[in-house]
Amino acid sequence: MAIPNRDIADLFDRVADLLEIKGEIIHRVLSYRRAAESIYDLPRDLAAIAADGTLTDIPGVGKTLAEKIEELLNTGKLQFYEKLTTELPAGLVDVMRVNGVGPKKAKLFWEQLQVSDLTTLEAAAREGKLRGLPKMGEKSEANILLGIEALSRQTGRMPLGTAYPAARALLDALLALPQSVDGAIAGSIRRARPTIGDVDLLIAVKDMADAAPIMEAFVGQGQVARILGHGPTKSSVELHNGLQVDLRILEKTRWGTALAYFTGSQQHNIRLRERALARHLSLNEHALSPTDDAGNILEDAPKILCDTEEKVYEALGLPWVAPELREDGGELEAAQTGVLPALITLADIQSDLHIHTTWSDGTASVREMAEAALVRGRKFIVITDHSVGATIANGLSVERLLAQQVEVRKVDAEMNGKIRVFHGTEMEIKADGTLDFPDDILAQLDFVIASLHISLRQPREQITARLLNAIKNPHVDLIGHPRGQLIPDREPADLDMDAVFAAAKMSGIALEINASPNRLDLEAQYARRAVELGILLAIDTDAHHIESLDNMHYGVSTARRGWVEAPSVLNTWPLEKFEAWLRSRGKA
DNA sequence: GCCGTTTTCGGCCCGACTGTTTTCAGTCG
Numbered sequence: 277m278a279i280p281n282r283d284i285a286d287l288f289d290r291v292a293d294l295l296e297i298k299g300e301i302i303h304r305v306l307s308y309r310r311a312a313e314s315i316y317d318l319p320r321d322l323a324a325i326a327a328d329g330t331l332t333d334i335p336g337v338g339k340t341l342a343e344k345i346e347e348l349l350n351t352g353k354l355q356f357y358e359k360l361t362t363e364l365p366a367g368l369v370d371v372m373r374v375n376g377v378g379p380k381k382a383k384l385f386w387e388q389l390q391v392s393d394l395t396t397l398e399a400a401a402r403e404g405k406l407r408g409l410p411k412m413g414e415k416s417e418a419n420i421l422l423g424i425e426a427l428s429r430q431t432g433r434m435p436l437g438t439a440y441p442a443a444r445a446l447l448d449a450l451l452a453l454p455q456s457v458d459g460a461i462a463g464s465i466r467r468a469r470p471t472i473g474d475v476d477l478l479i480a481v482k483d484m485a486d487a488a489p490i491m492e493a494f495v496g497q498g499q500v501a502r503i504l505g506h507g508p509t510k511s512s513v514e515l516h517n518g519l520q521v522d523l524r525i526l527e528k529t530r531w532g533t534a535l536a537y538f539t540g541s542q543q544h545n546i547r548l549r550e551r552a553l554a555r556h557l558s559l560n561e562h563a564l565s566p567t568d569d570a571g572n573i574l575e576d577a578p579k580i581l582c583d584t585e586e587k588v589y590e591a592l593g594l595p596w597v598a599p600e601l602r603e604d605g606g607e608l609e610a611a612q613t614g615v616l617p618a619l620i621t622l623a624d625i626q627s628d629l630h631i632h633t634t635w636s637d638g639t640a641s642v643r644e645m646a647e648a649a650l651v652r653g654r655k656f657i658v659i660t661d662h663s664v665g666a667t668i669a670n671g672l673s674v675e676r677l678l679a680q681q682v683e684v685r686k687v688d689a690e691m692n693g694k695i696r697v698f699h700g701t702e703m704e705i706k707a708d709g710t711l712d713f714p715d716d717i718l719a720q721l722d723f724v725i726a727s728l729h730i731s732l733r734q735p736r737e738q739i740t741a742r743l744l745n746a747i748k749n750p751h752v753d754l755i756g757h758p759r760g761q762l763i764p765d766r767e768p769a770d771l772d773m774d775a776v777f778a779a780a781k782m783s784g785i786a787l788e789i790n791a792s793p794n795r796l797d798l799e800a801q802y803a804r805r806a807v808e809l810g811i812l813l814a815i816d817t818d819a820h821h822i823e824s825l826d827n828m829h830y831g832v833s834t835a836r837r838g839w840v841e842a843p844s845v846l847n848t849w850p851l852e853k854f855e856a857w858l859r860s861r862g863k864a
Numbered sequence: 865g866c867c868g869t870t871t872t873c874g875g876c877c878c879g880a881c882t883g884t885t886t887t888c889a890g891t892c893g
Contacts, residue, residue, distance in 0.1 A: 303876055307865035338866050376882085378891050411884055419883090463893095476893090505892085507881050512892090522893080524880095537878090542893065549877040554870080560878055 278323040280770075281315050284348050287357060288312040288341075293369045294360045296379040297386075310336035313543070317603070319805035323349050324774055335604070367393025374423040375504065376416070384409055398424050422502065429518050433471035435763045437793020437830060439519070440465055443475045446497075446521060450479050453493055455486035457528045462538035466599045468833035470796040471764055474520035478538050480528040484509070487525040494523045530562050532582030536589075537561035543604035544597075551592050551608065564591050600800075600836040617839045620815075622832045624842040626850060627656045628825065630702065630725055630756060630788065630816030635680050636661035637669040638820045642680075643687045646697045648822040656696035656851050658723045659684050663712035665704035666729060674717055677701065681720070696851060698722040702756055707731040709742040711749060718751035722863065725788070727756035728769060736770040743771060747779040753861060754814055754846075755780070757790040757797040773802060777809050784861065786812035786846050789838075791831025792824070803838030814846040 292308035314336045315322065325331055326349055331342035348354050364386065370393055371382045377397075385391035388409055389400045398421070400406055406417040443461045451459045456479050460466070463476030481487055487509060495503050495511050504512040504520070512522045526534040537545060538561065552559035557580070558567050566577035582588045586596045594611040598619055601607040610616045631645050632638035640648070642659055649657045661680065662671035672680060681699045688697040700723035704712040707730055711718075718724050726746035732739070746752050758776065759768035780787055787806055790797050795818070798806065803813060815831035817824055835845065842848040846857070 301865090304865050306876080310866080336866070340865060376891070380890060411889075413884065415883065474893090505881055510880050512881090538893095540893085542877090545893095546877050553877080558878080562879090 278321060279348055279352060281318055281322050284322060284345060285312040285315040287348070287354060288315070288344075290366070290369050291354075291357050291360065293372055293379070294357075294364050294366070297364060297368055297372070297383045298360075299379075299383070307336065307338075307341070310543070311341050317605075317801050319801040320774060321772075365392035367396075370394050371397050373427060374420055375426060376419050376423055381412075384412075394424060394427070426502070426514065431518060432764055433473050434519060435793050436465065436468060436470055436472055436796070437827070439472035439475060440793075442517075442519060443477065443521075446475065447477055449497070450477065450490060450494060450523070453490055455481055455490050457482050458531060460535055462535060463522075463540060466539050467541065467602055468600050468830075468837055470793075470799065470834070474522060476538050477521065477523045478534055479523065479525045480531050480534070481525055482528060484525075484527060490525055491523070524561070526561065529581050529583055532584040532586070532588045533559070533563055534561045536585050539599050539602060541603050544602035544607070547604055547608050548588075548592065551594075555592065557591065559588070559592075564588070598836060600833060601839065603837075617841050619836045620832055620840050620842045620845055620848065622829050624845070624848040625815065625828055625832065626654065627658075627847040627854065628654055628817050628819070628828065629658045629700070629723060629754065629814050629847055630660050630790070630818045631657055631825075632661050632702070632818070632820045633659055635659075635676065636666070636671055640822050642683055642697070643690070644822060645819070645825075646687055646691055646695055648825055650691070650695040652825055652828075654695060656698065656854070658698040658700040660700040660702040660723070660725050663701055663703040665706050665712040669729075671704065671712075672701070674713065677713070677717065678720070700724055700753075702727050703752075704729060705742050705746045707734075707742075709738075709745045711746060711752075715749070715751060718749070721751075722858065723754070724752050725754045725756045726752045728758075728760050732760045732766075732769045734769075736772055739769050740772040740775055743776055744779045747776070747783050747785055750783075750862065752783075752785055753858070754786045754788055756788050756816075756818070757792075757795045758787050759797045759799070759802070761795065761797050761799075763794050763796060768797070773805075777806060777811060780806070780811045781809055784812075786814045789813055789815045789831045789834050791815055791817045791827045791829075791834070793827060793830045796830060796834045798834075798838075800834055800837035803835055803840055807838070807840055807844045812846050813840060813844055816847070 288308045289312045292305045296305045314334050322345055326346055331337055331345055344354055368382045371377055389405055391397045391400050401417050401421050406412050407414050443465055447459050447461055450456055458480035460478045462478045464472050479490055491511055495506050495513055499515045500513045501516045502514045509525050514520050524538055549559045553571055556567050558565045558573050564580040565573045567573050580591055589596045597607050597611050628649055633642050633645055662669040664671045664673045684697055684699040700721050702725045705726050705728050761768035789803055815835055817827045819825045
């Protein structure tokens with residue numbers, strides 16, 4: 277079986293770490309990291325790209341790394357890595373994960389104390405052996421022990437849906453301080469990454485003299501378990517729940533450069549700064565500074581302050597780029613040539629095509645969900661409870677499904693046109709690939725979602741065949757949460773997405789971006805690929821409770837990360853267009 | 865090791881904070 281993309285990306289990251297410890301020139305190291313990042317976010321299998329002979333089209337992958345990918349795909353191994361691990365212990369990669377330990381210290385510990393992994397590092401620290409090394413003291417040694425402890429506490433990246441409300445609460449507390457003029461959540465939350473490593477908060481003050489009380493309040497909060505750094509303009513804390521939060525404070529006159537800097541991504545920032553240099557400007561979080569031909573800042577020349585992000589991009593000859601696009605995925609080239617997408621917004625959403633009720637495992641009635649959707653501005657919804665095979669979710673038998681239809685029709689009539697309520701199902705794709713309802717029953721429904729919930733660990737060929745069978749059924753309109761991942765714990769199913777996209781294109785069905793923050797499935801890179809291939813998407817809340825109807829924005833943000841424009845999304849369409857689409861698919 | 869609106873060779877973003885030092889290297893984002 278082919279090696280998953282993420283395993284190859286992980287290996288490149290390990291190679292980068294080992295090369296850095298060896299003292300290899302940093303740009304060679306960064307090449308491996310950059311390629312790893314690109315590979316993580318690919319919407320296609322490396323094996324398929326290699327078969328097309330287009331590996332070097334991947335950003336950051338040149339001739340050398342393409343050959344290494346081929347070697348990994350063909351042999352499952354990488355000689356270069358094997359050789360590196362004969363020179364250095366592979367466990368040093370873990371040693372570098374400890375906060376405060378970088379390549380130089382990892383090398384020092386290895387050479388002086390034969391530290392080869394976290395276990396031997398901890399032992400050396402406990403025995404007081406680190407403090408004797410050059411540039412090391414008792415404080416550094418104690419911090420390393422704390423860092424090792426923190427590693428074991430870390431549960432990995434946090435779902436966006438957990439991090440965002442927490443960040444919002446922290447920000448609101450800081451904004452309540454009298455010295456705060458403005459504030460924002462920046463970093464990967466602002467870019468709406470599905471998982472969050474740490475929270476980046478930005479506060480603006482009128483004058484930097486106002487920064488100190490805000491900073492003191494930040495590091496002095498009750499939730500703070502440990503202060504990782506504490507300076508006048510920048511502090512970093514770890515909360516009791518394991519979340520790391522960074523705060524930057526800058527003057528309001530520098531808001532634009534500061535927000536752009538703190539939003540990232542790092543690669544996007546690097547591209548912006550390179551672009552600035554090409555225009556004889558040096559860009560940092562404070563300002564744009566004129567430079568000479570060698571890139572040295574001209575101290576006498578006036579700096580350009582930007583109080584908005586628009587001004588930063590404008591100074592670089594570009595239109596403003598939406599945060600969700602700032603991943604160095606071609607957004608600057610698109611901005612340069614004036615072809616940035618007109619990204620979908622929450623206001624474009626007309627309907628919600630995936631909603632559960634008390635008929636299966638929801639907590640509100642059909643009527644309650646309809647009224648709650650109306651309050652949220654939806655023009656129409658589809659009630660899609662689970663089918664009989666979803667026994668844990670109290671799935672509907674054919675008899676109950678038809679009984680439910682009577683109730684849905686009644687509620688639809690009672691809503692009197694204020695919101696239309698359609699009747700559908702979220703039907704199980706069973707483990708053997710068959711569907712849960714016969715065609716003559718499906719034909720009686722307004723809208724049919726088919727979803728994978730069980731046996732998600734089947735081998736690629738088998739699980740892909742299951743999904744393709746559902747896609748080919750003429751009654752199925754939408755595939756719910758196609759990849760089956762649960763954030764952060766469950767990996768997606770091992771699907772051949774090229775085959776899924778080809779089948780979806782052929783049958784004309786839509787693929788879902790499930791807006792539940794525990795799913796966000798399709799992910800952005802797959803949504804982008806789907807749209808490129810001309811496949812329709814739908815963004816649905818999959819709400820099981822009234823409050824979950826508010827999750828729509830997470831799905832919209834995910835779509836925006838995927839460069840998606842409103843016309844590609846089924847539920848931005850007005851009712852008439854939606855109904856016309858259903859008719860074109862042979863529905864009454 | 866990658867890459868090209870200066871370049872197929874020679875560049876490759878930039879600053880804050882820490883701990884250990886007497887002026888800065890290492891780490892982080």
